[in-house]
Amino acid sequence: MPSAILQNHEAEIRPPVTSVGVIGWVKQNLFDGWFNTLLTLVTVYFLYRIGPPLFRWMFMDSVWFGPASECNQNPGACWSIISSNFRFILFGFYPYDQQWRPLLAMLILFGFLYYSRDRRRWTKRLGYAWIIGLSAMGILMRGGILGLSAVESSQWGGLPLTLILSVFGLTAAYPLGIFLALGRRSKMPIIKSLSVVYIELIRGVPLISLLFMGSIIFPLFLPEGITINKILRAQVAIILFTAAYIAEVVRGGLQGIPRGQYEAAESIGLNYYLTMRLVILPQALKIVIPPTVSILISAFKDTSLVVIIALFDLLKTTQSVLSNPEWMGFSKEAYIFIALLYFLGCFSMANYSRKLERELSRD
């Protein structure tokens, strides 16, 4: 008898196979009720129809290197449009034998961005390092000293141009946006109305029209003999545009801070600058991280609009390759490639903002 009890103890009752392990997971997540079962089956069917042919097109039947004539005989993707033209797509008109310079500049930029991802490393020294790094990049791109041949900015293109427009656009627009937001909340009537007019005017027109104005109308107002660089004009338009949007987002954050915070800061005798610097902005900017990042992401993608003023950014160099009769038929492959590059940029920004949010909410 006692042994029987013992045995019962040993043979502990397991849950049925259908509710644990792989089968259990599948049942619970994919075949949970008739509606979900139907959805699963439909999805599986579409994956089956799309997946294998896509895989075959992208990897099995594809041509990775070689001339366009080889692609024409092949049913698969023609990745050789990228491999044959990737230096033009990436660097545009930058002199062919000097293209290590923009490459190095981009590597420096990525290195800095990677190192700075950790908030604990944000020290004054890093700030100086950034200034040195950015100047090094500028020297590399522009040349003219240290034995580097001069390369005019009109010859910049491709990925470096896209990165320059976005990185400088975003870093300049962010502080400008904060100033505008503060200006709009200011009690001084002139500053307040100037900020409101600026924000509403800029938000009232699309970026394309700003770019057009910068590139077409603006030069007509300049006195004889003065021309301002095309890239600079586009860069300024992007900064002005993004700043107006950031201003509104930051204003939202400022309004979200309870009145008590302002009063508390005043009661310990902080002036306006210190109140903002130490109490209000750190909290307000933290609240608005998600909308700010989505503005930054859309600004990053909006840089591709400079195509319409014939700056050879990443998208334009790709389109330029596509207008060569040899490669005209392979737009899918080319667009997939740059979509991938843009996705990498946007995804890492989004990812970083999530990380930043997590860290800040822990504090």
Added chain:
Amino acid sequence: MRKTVCFFVLALAVLVFATGPAVAGTLDEVKARGYLIAGVNGGVFGFSMPDDKGTWKGLDVDTAKAIAAAVFGDAEKIKFSALTAVQRLPALQSKEIDVLCRNTTQTLTRETTNGLNFVHVNYYDGQGFLVPKKLGVKSAKELKGATVCVLPGTTTELNVADFFRKHNMEWKPVVIEQPAELNKAFFSGRCDCLTSDASQLAAHRSVAPNPDDYVLLPEIISKEPLAPVVRHGDDQWYDIVNWSVMALIQAEEFGITSKNVDEMLKSKDPGIQRFLGVTPGMGKALGLDERWAYNIIKQLGNYGEIFERNVGVNTPLKLERGLNALWTEGGLMYAAPFR
């Protein structure tokens, strides 16, 4: 406060810069700068497009280089500025560029209202139709009720609308922005015919899965004389650009090529002697070096060489000379006498 200060600084900066350079003729400006700035298209194969190393290639590019060769004796002293259709005229008006070589059609309003001058034509184009052979159409007048693939363009769309209205025919336009997408739509049979400038249709046909399945219809429904453009009000610069283009044409008529130009210096023909500057006079009249035409031909070749190199029968475009042949061979290329 800060804003007003900023504004004043900006205004001051503009004033300071504005008092800088004195207004001079375009030739002096170009010489002082050390290079020519030419506005080009940037996306038209055979006319102006960067190759896979980022070097500009094409008929318009070589025309612009000819001007640089005439001014500096060096065809490489040139910078290209890629411009869109909307940008091109303001860029010239605001002196961002010295000359526009961007397949631009000469029209009355552009010469008058826009304050521009077109020099000698460097390519006679015209709008045509490309149809699949199996459609069995022999003439554009049989295209009643056709769906027409067309790029949204300044005049292409209007011309085709005019054509169908004039012949009292129904039609359905399919407007597509990108050339590559336009091709796909046409080759997959979404439209019965494709319309564009004849030179472009050749490019479209060359990428067809089977180019021989498509034919160009004989009708050319518009005149598109494409010529380099300069600003009103600088006649010396106009002359230089105009005669640089004519020099290319005249060299072909003389039979001078980039290969035999050195031998031609010894020619007994007084016309060739004047042309190449052996007998001086022409260069001085233009305000250029006497060897200006020699430099053009030596470095770029004559018009025929440029044509064959960029758009001729041995290129993917496979264009015949047609209207662009010399006048002695039934074309329209005709240079005024060099004397």
